[in-house]
Amino acid sequence: MSAMDEISRLFACTGDGIWAVDADYRIVLWNSAAEELLGYAASEAVGQRCHELLKGCTAEGKPFCKAGCAVMEQARRRQPVRCFDLLIAERTGTVRRVNISIVAVPTESDDRPIAALVHLFRPAQERPACPPLLRIRLLGRTEVQRADGSIVKGPLWRRAKVRALLAFLVLHRGQFVHRDAVIEALWPHLDYPAALRNLNTTVYNLR
Incomplete structure:
Protein backbone atom coordinates (compact mmCIF):
# COMPACT_ATOMS: atom_id res chain seq x y z
CA MET A 1 0.00 0.00 0.00
CA SER A 2 1.41 3.41 -0.98
CA ALA A 3 1.77 6.30 1.48
CA MET A 4 -1.12 8.14 -0.19
CA ASP A 5 -3.35 5.07 -0.02
CA GLU A 6 -2.53 4.77 3.68
CA ILE A 7 -3.32 8.46 4.28
CA SER A 8 -6.60 8.14 2.38
CA ARG A 9 -7.55 5.14 4.49
CA LEU A 10 -6.64 6.83 7.78
CA PHE A 11 -8.68 9.95 7.07
CA ALA A 12 -11.54 8.37 5.13
CA CYS A 13 -14.15 9.10 7.80
CA THR A 14 -13.20 12.67 8.67
CA GLY A 15 -15.59 15.50 7.90
CA ASP A 16 -12.67 17.88 7.41
CA GLY A 17 -11.42 18.88 4.03
CA ILE A 18 -8.02 17.35 3.30
CA TRP A 19 -5.27 18.14 0.90
CA ALA A 20 -1.80 16.66 1.09
CA VAL A 21 1.33 17.88 -0.65
CA ASP A 22 4.62 16.19 -1.37
CA ALA A 23 8.05 17.66 -0.65
CA ASP A 24 7.80 19.74 -3.84
CA TYR A 25 4.52 21.35 -2.70
CA ARG A 26 2.47 19.48 -5.31
CA ILE A 27 -0.97 18.34 -4.22
CA VAL A 28 -1.12 14.55 -4.10
CA LEU A 29 -4.40 14.07 -2.25
CA TRP A 30 -7.67 16.03 -2.34
CA ASN A 31 -10.70 14.52 -0.63
CA SER A 32 -14.42 14.93 -1.30
CA ALA A 33 -14.87 17.35 1.63
CA ALA A 34 -12.21 19.61 0.08
CA GLU A 35 -14.14 19.46 -3.19
CA GLU A 36 -17.32 20.49 -1.39
CA LEU A 37 -15.74 23.27 0.68
CA LEU A 38 -13.58 24.87 -2.02
CA GLY A 39 -15.22 23.85 -5.28
CA TYR A 40 -12.16 22.32 -6.94
CA ALA A 41 -12.54 18.75 -8.17
CA ALA A 42 -9.73 16.39 -7.23
CA SER A 43 -8.81 16.14 -10.91
CA GLU A 44 -8.26 19.92 -10.97
CA ALA A 45 -6.28 20.13 -7.74
CA VAL A 46 -4.01 17.08 -7.77
CA GLY A 47 -0.69 17.84 -9.41
CA GLN A 48 -0.84 21.59 -8.82
CA ARG A 49 1.36 23.39 -6.33
CA CYS A 50 -0.76 24.28 -3.33
CA HIS A 51 0.35 27.91 -3.12
CA GLU A 52 -0.44 28.50 -6.79
CA LEU A 53 -3.92 27.00 -6.50
CA LEU A 54 -5.06 28.28 -3.11
CA LYS A 55 -3.08 31.54 -2.79
CA GLY A 56 -3.13 31.35 1.01
CA CYS A 57 -2.88 34.64 2.90
CA THR A 58 -2.90 35.74 6.50
CA ALA A 59 -5.89 37.58 7.96
CA GLU A 60 -4.03 40.83 7.15
CA GLY A 61 -3.81 39.85 3.47
CA LYS A 62 -0.09 39.04 3.55
CA PRO A 63 0.89 36.06 1.32
CA PHE A 64 1.57 33.01 3.47
CA CYS A 65 1.61 30.02 1.14
CA LYS A 66 4.72 29.88 -1.03
CA ALA A 67 7.60 27.63 -1.95
CA GLY A 68 9.73 27.32 1.17
CA CYS A 69 6.77 28.08 3.44
CA ALA A 70 7.24 28.12 7.19
CA VAL A 71 4.93 25.14 7.71
CA MET A 72 6.97 22.84 5.48
CA GLU A 73 10.22 24.06 7.01
CA GLN A 74 8.96 23.29 10.52
CA ALA A 75 7.86 19.84 9.41
CA ARG A 76 11.24 19.16 7.80
CA ARG A 77 12.88 19.98 11.13
CA ARG A 78 10.42 17.52 12.72
CA GLN A 79 8.87 20.28 14.79
CA PRO A 80 5.14 20.23 15.62
CA VAL A 81 2.94 22.76 13.82
CA ARG A 82 0.07 24.37 15.72
CA CYS A 83 -3.28 24.82 13.99
CA PHE A 84 -3.77 28.21 12.36
CA ASP A 85 -6.27 30.25 10.37
CA LEU A 86 -5.70 31.05 6.71
CA LEU A 87 -7.51 32.85 3.90
CA ILE A 88 -7.62 30.68 0.77
CA ALA A 89 -9.23 31.03 -2.64
CA GLU A 90 -12.26 28.99 -3.65
CA ARG A 91 -12.75 27.96 -7.26
CA THR A 92 -15.24 30.83 -7.70
CA GLY A 93 -12.60 33.35 -6.61
CA THR A 94 -14.27 33.91 -3.24
CA VAL A 95 -11.86 34.04 -0.33
CA ARG A 96 -12.69 31.64 2.49
CA ARG A 97 -11.25 31.70 6.00
CA VAL A 98 -10.36 28.22 7.21
CA ASN A 99 -8.70 26.69 10.24
CA ILE A 100 -5.93 24.24 9.36
CA SER A 101 -4.28 21.39 11.26
CA ILE A 102 -1.10 19.79 9.96
CA VAL A 103 0.00 16.16 10.01
CA ALA A 104 3.48 15.44 8.67
CA VAL A 105 4.10 11.99 7.17
CA PRO A 106 7.81 11.35 7.74
CA THR A 107 10.31 9.25 5.86
CA GLU A 108 13.41 7.57 7.24
CA SER A 109 15.67 9.74 5.10
CA ASP A 110 17.43 12.79 6.52
CA ASP A 111 17.85 14.19 3.00
CA ARG A 112 14.10 14.09 2.30
CA PRO A 113 12.42 13.83 5.72
CA ILE A 114 8.83 14.50 4.57
CA ALA A 115 6.84 12.10 2.41
CA ALA A 116 3.73 14.27 2.58
CA LEU A 117 2.27 17.16 4.52
CA VAL A 118 -1.42 16.60 5.24
CA HIS A 119 -3.62 19.67 5.71
CA LEU A 120 -6.93 19.07 7.50
CA PHE A 121 -9.16 22.12 7.29
CA ARG A 122 -12.60 23.32 8.23
CA PRO A 123 -14.40 26.70 8.14
CA ALA A 124 -12.89 28.97 10.78
CA GLN A 125 -15.13 30.20 13.54
CA GLU A 126 -15.91 33.87 13.32
CA ARG A 127 -14.55 35.71 16.32
CA PRO A 128 -17.12 38.03 17.88
CA ALA A 129 -16.09 41.64 17.94
CA CYS A 130 -15.06 42.74 21.41
CA PRO A 131 -16.92 45.81 22.64
CA PRO A 132 -14.58 48.68 23.51
CA LEU A 133 -13.70 48.84 27.20
Missing part, protein backbone atom coordinates in the same frame (compact mmCIF):
# COMPACT_ATOMS: atom_id res chain seq x y z
CA LEU A 134 -13.25 52.60 27.00
CA ARG A 135 -14.42 55.29 24.61
CA ILE A 136 -12.00 58.22 24.54
CA ARG A 137 -12.81 61.62 23.06
CA LEU A 138 -9.92 63.96 22.36
CA LEU A 139 -11.60 66.77 20.43
CA GLY A 140 -12.63 69.52 22.79
CA ARG A 141 -12.31 68.53 26.43
CA THR A 142 -10.70 65.10 26.83
CA GLU A 143 -13.33 62.65 28.06
CA VAL A 144 -13.26 58.94 28.89
CA GLN A 145 -16.43 56.84 28.87
CA ARG A 146 -16.47 53.38 30.45
CA ALA A 147 -18.18 50.36 28.86
CA ASP A 148 -21.21 50.88 31.13
CA GLY A 149 -21.64 54.43 29.82
CA SER A 150 -20.36 56.24 32.90
CA ILE A 151 -17.88 59.10 32.49
CA VAL A 152 -14.54 59.10 34.32
CA LYS A 153 -14.50 61.95 36.84
CA GLY A 154 -12.73 62.90 40.04
CA PRO A 155 -10.09 65.30 41.34
CA LEU A 156 -7.17 63.46 39.73
CA TRP A 157 -8.88 63.39 36.33
CA ARG A 158 -9.39 67.16 36.47
CA ARG A 159 -5.63 67.68 36.39
CA ALA A 160 -4.63 68.95 32.95
CA LYS A 161 -1.41 66.92 32.74
CA VAL A 162 -3.27 63.67 33.49
CA ARG A 163 -5.61 64.30 30.56
CA ALA A 164 -2.71 65.46 28.38
CA LEU A 165 -0.74 62.29 29.11
CA LEU A 166 -3.71 60.10 28.20
CA ALA A 167 -4.20 62.02 24.94
CA PHE A 168 -0.50 61.66 24.10
CA LEU A 169 -0.57 57.89 24.69
CA VAL A 170 -3.78 57.44 22.68
CA LEU A 171 -2.28 59.30 19.73
CA HIS A 172 0.74 56.97 19.89
CA ARG A 173 -1.26 53.79 20.45
CA GLY A 174 0.56 50.65 19.36
CA GLN A 175 3.92 52.41 19.31
CA PHE A 176 6.88 52.25 21.65
CA VAL A 177 7.10 55.64 23.36
CA HIS A 178 10.23 56.51 25.31
CA ARG A 179 9.69 58.49 28.48
CA ASP A 180 11.95 61.24 27.15
CA ALA A 181 9.48 61.83 24.30
CA VAL A 182 6.66 62.23 26.82
CA ILE A 183 8.75 64.61 28.92
CA GLU A 184 9.64 66.69 25.87
CA ALA A 185 5.96 66.95 24.92
CA LEU A 186 4.50 67.71 28.36
CA TRP A 187 7.28 69.33 30.41
CA PRO A 188 9.69 70.89 27.91
CA HIS A 189 10.70 73.76 30.22
CA LEU A 190 11.59 71.72 33.31
CA ASP A 191 14.99 70.26 34.06
CA TYR A 192 15.12 66.51 33.56
CA PRO A 193 14.95 65.32 37.21
CA ALA A 194 11.92 67.52 37.92
CA ALA A 195 10.21 66.50 34.68
CA LEU A 196 10.83 62.83 35.45
CA ARG A 197 9.24 63.22 38.90
CA ASN A 198 6.23 64.89 37.30
CA LEU A 199 5.94 62.09 34.76
CA ASN A 200 6.04 59.39 37.45
CA THR A 201 3.40 61.22 39.50
CA THR A 202 1.16 61.76 36.47
CA VAL A 203 1.40 58.11 35.40
CA TYR A 204 0.44 57.08 38.93
CA ASN A 205 -2.55 59.45 38.91
CA LEU A 206 -3.67 58.29 35.46
CA ARG A 207 -3.72 54.67 36.58
Whole structure:
Protein backbone atom coordinates (compact mmCIF):
# COMPACT_ATOMS: atom_id res chain seq x y z
CA MET A 1 0.00 0.00 0.00
CA SER A 2 1.41 3.41 -0.98
CA ALA A 3 1.77 6.30 1.48
CA MET A 4 -1.12 8.14 -0.19
CA ASP A 5 -3.35 5.07 -0.02
CA GLU A 6 -2.53 4.77 3.68
CA ILE A 7 -3.32 8.46 4.28
CA SER A 8 -6.60 8.14 2.38
CA ARG A 9 -7.55 5.14 4.49
CA LEU A 10 -6.64 6.83 7.78
CA PHE A 11 -8.68 9.95 7.07
CA ALA A 12 -11.54 8.37 5.13
CA CYS A 13 -14.15 9.10 7.80
CA THR A 14 -13.20 12.67 8.67
CA GLY A 15 -15.59 15.50 7.90
CA ASP A 16 -12.67 17.88 7.41
CA GLY A 17 -11.42 18.88 4.03
CA ILE A 18 -8.02 17.35 3.30
CA TRP A 19 -5.27 18.14 0.90
CA ALA A 20 -1.80 16.66 1.09
CA VAL A 21 1.33 17.88 -0.65
CA ASP A 22 4.62 16.19 -1.37
CA ALA A 23 8.05 17.66 -0.65
CA ASP A 24 7.80 19.74 -3.84
CA TYR A 25 4.52 21.35 -2.70
CA ARG A 26 2.47 19.48 -5.31
CA ILE A 27 -0.97 18.34 -4.22
CA VAL A 28 -1.12 14.55 -4.10
CA LEU A 29 -4.40 14.07 -2.25
CA TRP A 30 -7.67 16.03 -2.34
CA ASN A 31 -10.70 14.52 -0.63
CA SER A 32 -14.42 14.93 -1.30
CA ALA A 33 -14.87 17.35 1.63
CA ALA A 34 -12.21 19.61 0.08
CA GLU A 35 -14.14 19.46 -3.19
CA GLU A 36 -17.32 20.49 -1.39
CA LEU A 37 -15.74 23.27 0.68
CA LEU A 38 -13.58 24.87 -2.02
CA GLY A 39 -15.22 23.85 -5.28
CA TYR A 40 -12.16 22.32 -6.94
CA ALA A 41 -12.54 18.75 -8.17
CA ALA A 42 -9.73 16.39 -7.23
CA SER A 43 -8.81 16.14 -10.91
CA GLU A 44 -8.26 19.92 -10.97
CA ALA A 45 -6.28 20.13 -7.74
CA VAL A 46 -4.01 17.08 -7.77
CA GLY A 47 -0.69 17.84 -9.41
CA GLN A 48 -0.84 21.59 -8.82
CA ARG A 49 1.36 23.39 -6.33
CA CYS A 50 -0.76 24.28 -3.33
CA HIS A 51 0.35 27.91 -3.12
CA GLU A 52 -0.44 28.50 -6.79
CA LEU A 53 -3.92 27.00 -6.50
CA LEU A 54 -5.06 28.28 -3.11
CA LYS A 55 -3.08 31.54 -2.79
CA GLY A 56 -3.13 31.35 1.01
CA CYS A 57 -2.88 34.64 2.90
CA THR A 58 -2.90 35.74 6.50
CA ALA A 59 -5.89 37.58 7.96
CA GLU A 60 -4.03 40.83 7.15
CA GLY A 61 -3.81 39.85 3.47
CA LYS A 62 -0.09 39.04 3.55
CA PRO A 63 0.89 36.06 1.32
CA PHE A 64 1.57 33.01 3.47
CA CYS A 65 1.61 30.02 1.14
CA LYS A 66 4.72 29.88 -1.03
CA ALA A 67 7.60 27.63 -1.95
CA GLY A 68 9.73 27.32 1.17
CA CYS A 69 6.77 28.08 3.44
CA ALA A 70 7.24 28.12 7.19
CA VAL A 71 4.93 25.14 7.71
CA MET A 72 6.97 22.84 5.48
CA GLU A 73 10.22 24.06 7.01
CA GLN A 74 8.96 23.29 10.52
CA ALA A 75 7.86 19.84 9.41
CA ARG A 76 11.24 19.16 7.80
CA ARG A 77 12.88 19.98 11.13
CA ARG A 78 10.42 17.52 12.72
CA GLN A 79 8.87 20.28 14.79
CA PRO A 80 5.14 20.23 15.62
CA VAL A 81 2.94 22.76 13.82
CA ARG A 82 0.07 24.37 15.72
CA CYS A 83 -3.28 24.82 13.99
CA PHE A 84 -3.77 28.21 12.36
CA ASP A 85 -6.27 30.25 10.37
CA LEU A 86 -5.70 31.05 6.71
CA LEU A 87 -7.51 32.85 3.90
CA ILE A 88 -7.62 30.68 0.77
CA ALA A 89 -9.23 31.03 -2.64
CA GLU A 90 -12.26 28.99 -3.65
CA ARG A 91 -12.75 27.96 -7.26
CA THR A 92 -15.24 30.83 -7.70
CA GLY A 93 -12.60 33.35 -6.61
CA THR A 94 -14.27 33.91 -3.24
CA VAL A 95 -11.86 34.04 -0.33
CA ARG A 96 -12.69 31.64 2.49
CA ARG A 97 -11.25 31.70 6.00
CA VAL A 98 -10.36 28.22 7.21
CA ASN A 99 -8.70 26.69 10.24
CA ILE A 100 -5.93 24.24 9.36
CA SER A 101 -4.28 21.39 11.26
CA ILE A 102 -1.10 19.79 9.96
CA VAL A 103 0.00 16.16 10.01
CA ALA A 104 3.48 15.44 8.67
CA VAL A 105 4.10 11.99 7.17
CA PRO A 106 7.81 11.35 7.74
CA THR A 107 10.31 9.25 5.86
CA GLU A 108 13.41 7.57 7.24
CA SER A 109 15.67 9.74 5.10
CA ASP A 110 17.43 12.79 6.52
CA ASP A 111 17.85 14.19 3.00
CA ARG A 112 14.10 14.09 2.30
CA PRO A 113 12.42 13.83 5.72
CA ILE A 114 8.83 14.50 4.57
CA ALA A 115 6.84 12.10 2.41
CA ALA A 116 3.73 14.27 2.58
CA LEU A 117 2.27 17.16 4.52
CA VAL A 118 -1.42 16.60 5.24
CA HIS A 119 -3.62 19.67 5.71
CA LEU A 120 -6.93 19.07 7.50
CA PHE A 121 -9.16 22.12 7.29
CA ARG A 122 -12.60 23.32 8.23
CA PRO A 123 -14.40 26.70 8.14
CA ALA A 124 -12.89 28.97 10.78
CA GLN A 125 -15.13 30.20 13.54
CA GLU A 126 -15.91 33.87 13.32
CA ARG A 127 -14.55 35.71 16.32
CA PRO A 128 -17.12 38.03 17.88
CA ALA A 129 -16.09 41.64 17.94
CA CYS A 130 -15.06 42.74 21.41
CA PRO A 131 -16.92 45.81 22.64
CA PRO A 132 -14.58 48.68 23.51
CA LEU A 133 -13.70 48.84 27.20
CA LEU A 134 -13.25 52.60 27.00
CA ARG A 135 -14.42 55.29 24.61
CA ILE A 136 -12.00 58.22 24.54
CA ARG A 137 -12.81 61.62 23.06
CA LEU A 138 -9.92 63.96 22.36
CA LEU A 139 -11.60 66.77 20.43
CA GLY A 140 -12.63 69.52 22.79
CA ARG A 141 -12.31 68.53 26.43
CA THR A 142 -10.70 65.10 26.83
CA GLU A 143 -13.33 62.65 28.06
CA VAL A 144 -13.26 58.94 28.89
CA GLN A 145 -16.43 56.84 28.87
CA ARG A 146 -16.47 53.38 30.45
CA ALA A 147 -18.18 50.36 28.86
CA ASP A 148 -21.21 50.88 31.13
CA GLY A 149 -21.64 54.43 29.82
CA SER A 150 -20.36 56.24 32.90
CA ILE A 151 -17.88 59.10 32.49
CA VAL A 152 -14.54 59.10 34.32
CA LYS A 153 -14.50 61.95 36.84
CA GLY A 154 -12.73 62.90 40.04
CA PRO A 155 -10.09 65.30 41.34
CA LEU A 156 -7.17 63.46 39.73
CA TRP A 157 -8.88 63.39 36.33
CA ARG A 158 -9.39 67.16 36.47
CA ARG A 159 -5.63 67.68 36.39
CA ALA A 160 -4.63 68.95 32.95
CA LYS A 161 -1.41 66.92 32.74
CA VAL A 162 -3.27 63.67 33.49
CA ARG A 163 -5.61 64.30 30.56
CA ALA A 164 -2.71 65.46 28.38
CA LEU A 165 -0.74 62.29 29.11
CA LEU A 166 -3.71 60.10 28.20
CA ALA A 167 -4.20 62.02 24.94
CA PHE A 168 -0.50 61.66 24.10
CA LEU A 169 -0.57 57.89 24.69
CA VAL A 170 -3.78 57.44 22.68
CA LEU A 171 -2.28 59.30 19.73
CA HIS A 172 0.74 56.97 19.89
CA ARG A 173 -1.26 53.79 20.45
CA GLY A 174 0.56 50.65 19.36
CA GLN A 175 3.92 52.41 19.31
CA PHE A 176 6.88 52.25 21.65
CA VAL A 177 7.10 55.64 23.36
CA HIS A 178 10.23 56.51 25.31
CA ARG A 179 9.69 58.49 28.48
CA ASP A 180 11.95 61.24 27.15
CA ALA A 181 9.48 61.83 24.30
CA VAL A 182 6.66 62.23 26.82
CA ILE A 183 8.75 64.61 28.92
CA GLU A 184 9.64 66.69 25.87
CA ALA A 185 5.96 66.95 24.92
CA LEU A 186 4.50 67.71 28.36
CA TRP A 187 7.28 69.33 30.41
CA PRO A 188 9.69 70.89 27.91
CA HIS A 189 10.70 73.76 30.22
CA LEU A 190 11.59 71.72 33.31
CA ASP A 191 14.99 70.26 34.06
CA TYR A 192 15.12 66.51 33.56
CA PRO A 193 14.95 65.32 37.21
CA ALA A 194 11.92 67.52 37.92
CA ALA A 195 10.21 66.50 34.68
CA LEU A 196 10.83 62.83 35.45
CA ARG A 197 9.24 63.22 38.90
CA ASN A 198 6.23 64.89 37.30
CA LEU A 199 5.94 62.09 34.76
CA ASN A 200 6.04 59.39 37.45
CA THR A 201 3.40 61.22 39.50
CA THR A 202 1.16 61.76 36.47
CA VAL A 203 1.40 58.11 35.40
CA TYR A 204 0.44 57.08 38.93
CA ASN A 205 -2.55 59.45 38.91
CA LEU A 206 -3.67 58.29 35.46
CA ARG A 207 -3.72 54.67 36.58
